[in-house]
Amino acid sequence: MQLILLSWWKDALTDTKEQEIKDLLGSQLSVIADHVDITAPKPPPAGISLDDAMAQYRKERQLMLDRGQCQPAHHKNVLHELDKWQQGWTNRELSSITAAEINDKLDSFRYQGKSLSNTSKYRYRGTLNAFFLWAIQHDLIQKNPVSLTVAPSRDHISIGILTPDEFRKLLEAALKYDRPMLSRIVLQGLCGLRRSEVVQYKDKPDGHDDIFVSREIAKGPKGKTKDRYIPTSPQIKAWLAVGEWEPMTRDDELRYGYRLDQLAAKAGITIPKNALRHSFASYQAALHPLPDVARWMGHSGTQMTESHYRQGVSRKDAEAYLSIIPDAVS
Known part of the structure; x- marks a missing residue:
């Protein structure tokens, strides 16, 4: 079959036929050229620092x-x-x-x-x-x-917590050098508030009522966050009584972190990221049912509390952490 076709094309391609084919191809290419914009490759951008x-x-x-x-x-x-x-x-x-x-x-x-x-x-x-x-x-x-680059996995979160002795040193440093920060540290380390919630907390709690965190300052999608209450304790009341209060807003979050680092340096300790909130979750979970701790943390269930915010600690350490009070009232 291939030999027959080749023979046919050989006979067909006389000088006249060949010229007709060239003319046809030329006209088609002209039509295509009229409808296609041929642009030169875009030069690389000029160097900028x-x-x-x-x-x-x-x-x-x-x-x-x-x-x-x-x-x-x-x-x-x-x-x-x-x-x-x-x-x-x-x-x-x-x-x-x-x-x-x-x-x-x-x-x-x-x-x-x-x-x-x-x-x-x-x-x-x-x-x-x-x-x-x-x-x-x-x-x-x-x-x-x-x-x-390879993006680090967000599923793996390294947490750190403070030992009871480290937390006591931090509280005592705040009592001595920065009493307005002391009240905020209590809200984080003993009530589990997020840093963004701590700086937006408007009025100093007196420790008599449960600590109230409104949905307006809680982290999460709008319309899905809920008000929450964290039970108070004699320890919380004692530290709030000796602490002072200073107005803060969400814009003060970085400044809050800087002041916290300064207090840690004066206390001679190192504070891992979000260690106060992590410490609250870890020590409370050693003494209380996890669903209660999840509710105090503002989580919708226990999975987040268990996998991201809880470090295994002993009941003895938990009791020590949650019984630290100022020397003046001890």
């Missing part, structure tokens, strides 16, 4: 804040994390930063002298990823090096 790109990005984020498109506390956290990424990369050309350098820098970050937890690494990586995506959208760079 990381500092210059970051400056532009910060201005746009500030506009987002001014328009109410992001929360002030979140905005501050993003700027803090961008500062960390910029350190040591001053005047680096944006396109020269590699995935390997990003991984190395992320591993070098420290909090209280310790490596970041996977949750914190995930957040820092996300902040840098958002910046590079913005840079691509503005034609400042062609490739996103963060996309070539």
Whole structure:
């Protein structure tokens, strides 16, 4: 069959037929060319330094804040994390930063002298990823090096808690150096409030009634958070009685963390991230049913409390932690 076709084409392709075919192909190519825009490859963007790109990005984020498109506390956290990424990369050309350098820098970050937890690494990586995506959208760079890095798992959360002796030293340091912070530390370490909830707590509780956390300041999706109550105790009442109160807002969250670090240094201890809330959950779970602890923590069930916020402790240590009172009333 192939031989027959080849013979037919050989006979058909006389000079006249060949010219007709060329004319037909030429006319078709002309039609195609009229309807297709042929553009030259886009040249790579001109080199821009990381500092210059970051400056532009910060201005746009500030506009987002001014328009109410992001929360002030979140905005501050993003700027803090961008500062960390910029350190040591001053005047680096944006396109020269590699995935390997990003991984190395992320591993070098420290909090209280310790490596970041996977949750914190995930957040820092996300902040840098958002910046590079913005840079691509503005034609400042062609490739996103963060996309070539491996994202840490958010499911693994390293927690740390304070021993009863460490917690006593922290309380005593606050009593001596920063009494307004003492009241907030009590709300975190003895009532389990989140840091964002602590700084938004409006009025100093007197310790007589249960500690009330309104849904307005609770963390979670709007419409799904609930009011919650944490039972008070003679210990809570005693510490609140010697503490002072100072108005704070959500914007003070970073400043709160800085003051907490200062008190830890004066106490001669190291506070792991969220250690006060973790300590509350761990020590209460050693003495009380987990569903009660989950409710005090503001969780919808016990799974989150068990897997993320509870460290195994003995009843003896729990009783010691929950019986520390000021010397003046001991």
